[in-house]
Amino acid sequence: MTTPDFSACKCSDTGLKTAPEGAPIIALIGAPNSGKSTLFNGLTGARVQMGNWPGTSVEISRGAWGTYDLIDFPGAYSLDAHSPDEAFTRAMIVEAAPEDRPDVVMVAVDAASLERGLYMVAQLLESPHRVVVVVTKSDVAADAGQSLDVAALSAATGCPVVAVDPRHRRGLDQVENAIAVALAREPWRREAPASCCVDELELIDDRYAWIENATAKAMTVGEAPKSTLTEKIDRFALHPVAGPLLFLAVMWVVFQITTTVAAPIQDAVSGFFEGPLSDWTSGLLGLLHIDSSLVRGLLIDGLIVGVGTVLSFAPLMALMFLCLAVLEDSGYMARAAVVTDRVMKAIGLPGKAFIPIVVGFGCNVPAISSTRVLSQRDHRIMTALLVPFASCSARLTVYAMLGATFFPGHSGTVVFAMYVISIALIVCMGWVFRRLLWRTLGTEALVIDLPVYQIPGLRLAASVTWTRVKGFLQTAGGIIVICVAAVFALQSTPVTSGYSFADEDLPVAESAYGEIASAVAPVFKPAGFDSWSISGTLVTGFIAKEAVISTWAQTYALEDPSDESAADQGSSALAGAIREDFDTASGGHSIAAIWAFMVFLLAYTPCVATMAALKREIGWKWTFFAVGVELTTAWVLAVAVFNVLRVWF
Known part of the structure; x- marks a missing residue:
């Protein structure tokens, strides 16, 4: 077996464990909200490297998973190239020469949307690949009256199939077993009618016929509940008037929690740097007979006071990231995209442009990179111009300090007001850009999965929070x-x-x-x-x-x-x-x-x-x-x- 040479991917070194040299390359692909990223984090244990693939602007995640080298490709609904991210995935997995492809392609498929997830599997199997299907969210499908027979789906697709719950880390050992089974086989492909080779429409029809056959054999559909809890909540959360008001209310609560709870911790951290640590450093310099004003000034008034003041905001950042992680894992943030879709269309952008802008409220740098999810270049340029107006977490630290300084007792409301101003500024500047630069700019329909509401997993939320806080400290610290x-x-x-x-x-x-x-x-x-x-x-x-x-x-x-x-x-x-x-x-x-x-x-x-x-x-x-x-x-x-x-x- 020839191991593909993916060594060109030199991601930024995070100091974490990497896969051994020559380890089998496992590519992880799947639709957004299919549980792909959660599965990746569960398998790698957050031992992740992130960076751009050389020669491209496409950012991927890469981590060690036992003796395997796992690469998390950008989310995509199919292998049809409509954006730079999708084009990259297709080039690396489908269009590459057989010897340059990953050893195994692992496809994350949402059990509640089985037919859509299997479309990518059908595309992959049109050329020789080792494919493993990982079915997620079986509990969601069960709540909708659907029951999946994993063995039957494996027999129908010809691929190893496992069902997992990555949020609670259940079934992850079965994924490793399925990979071992796939590696023991030669790459395979499904047979398609000869006429499909010359007619794209017939090829698409053949894919759907194959998917329908596999689904019919593996999925049993019972009686679904007349009205689920998710549907009841969405009547309010997705309402054209109540939805935006709920979104603003949720954000206000987040900032109130962030500033109120973090305040005493911030004071303690700041007091430590300005008090005991500065005193200990001064005493140590005295013991060492270092009386230089240059050394004292740089260490105490410079590094300790300056850096300590910034680090005192780490608790605030952790609380904010935790709140956002809880909202993401609960399924609410996907609704926020739908609520803002109307606003996005008003300024000439597709609903998917909401994704980079939301990322921008954490950090503008990855947000600009994530504009690659948009298929049209004009949409990518306009969104990239708007992202810097999204108030990033670095600016949050300044708002919080000034809010506490000038508006004690109301700093949470001040921070919330700044984020409302930020959103209004994005909308206004988008309107100006469209009027002056892109008058004929068209838009696209929003295509997004709305996951069912679920109780956020504490372990997952804590992992996401730590990853983001660590990134903030590493970036800000240097x-x-x-x-x-x-x-x-x-x-x-x-x-x-x-x-x-x-x-x-x-x-x-x-x-x-x-x-x-x-x-x-x-x-x-x-x-x-x-x-x-x-x-x-x-x-x-x-x-x-x-x-x-x-x-x-x-x-x-x-x-x-x-x-x-x-x-x-x-x-x-x-x-x-x-x-x-x-x-x-x-x-x-x-x-x-x-x-x-x-x-x-x-x-x-x-x-x-x-x-x-x-x-x-x-x-x-x-x-x-x-x-x-x-x-x-x-x-x-x-x-x-x-x-x-x-x-x-």
Whole structure:
């Protein structure tokens, strides 16, 4: 047996266990919402590498599964290439030479939609492959009055077939046995009428006849309940008026839980970095007789305070990711796509464009990559231009801090309001883009599975949450350390005579950082925050939004505001310094200025990683266009918000 050479796939190293060299390659394919990703996570135990396949922009997941190398291909309903993702899957599995194909192709099939899942199996078996059919959601089919005979389906298709429950990790050992059986056989194919080779319509008819025969032999259909719980809930959740209201209510609850529960944990983490850890580090430097202001400044005021301030938001991120994982696993997020389909069509985008935008509320970078699910290039470009207006989790940390600083007791509502503004901005900018750039842009019907509602699995939700939090920490951690070091170097470099590098007496305003920030600050005078210590954070925020908080922590730590300056307002010195700064810059209209600042933060360029993703997906021309539009929109909106709100505040 020849092992296909899939070594070209060099995914980013996560430090996790990889399959041994020369291990059999198992390709996992299937429709969205078929349980494919859950099956992949269950088999690999989250020992996953993710990255782009060399020479393409298609992102895949790859992990070690015992002695096998498991590759999770993008979700697809068939092997007909209608999008870059589907074209990639077809090229790697169907169009590749036999010796270059995976050793086994494992197809995840939803038992409740057996006929649709078997269509991909029929396509695969038109050329020699080792195929294993993994049937998921048998419990859902049973609730609908359907009973599947696994042995009969195996006999009808000629493939090893196993039924599993990947959410609860049941039957996974049977999958390994089925793979071993498939590997022991030579690749096989199903026989099709000779006339099908020249007539595509006859070939399609033959596939459906084969599927109907297999289904008739394997599936027994009993009496289905007249009205299921899912149908009852969907009458409200999918209602054209009640549905959107429910969606907003659910999101409000998520942000209330996130900010309220996380607040005391954040305070404890932040207090640890600013208190005991800083004191221990200072004591250790004293024991080592290190009195250098450069070392002390970089370690304590820079890395510990700056990085610690950002890390204090990890509990908030974990809670948000947990809430979203619960919503996804319950089946509700698929309904959210249907609810927003009407809005997507109004701006000329298909309902599937909702998927990248939703991903964008977690991180804009993978969201831009996921625009490949759209078949038309114009749809992909327009969606990629809109994704940066989706308020990512990095911006959430800034909203949460400012909400707690200026609106104590109502920070959850403030964060929720920023996400509502983000959604409104996406819709408005989509309408503008369509009117100005794509007047003749057509749309597509939304095709999406609506899974039945189910009680979320705690283990699965925890696994998804940990994966996302770990990704946030890995991404933010490296960037923040670099930003902290760069900001410290700039704040330690004097631009006036009489000071040396890292001089303890050097005012930040007279450093290179202060000079750069002061040059930028006048641009924001109409928006109410003409202050070098405020506008400077927007410069580092261009690299990563998490750097806004760490830069503030460094700036005010070097300015050394006393605890007493904020004691009368019952909050930390950092919060007190920020409040005072905004109040001075805005001429006493700090509430109007902080809303203007948050709106600017929402609308301007997310980060350099997002720019790189845009360049990769839509090219430099559209990337520069996107940056220009984002900066212009952000400034105009910030000025408008400040000048309107200062009438009342």
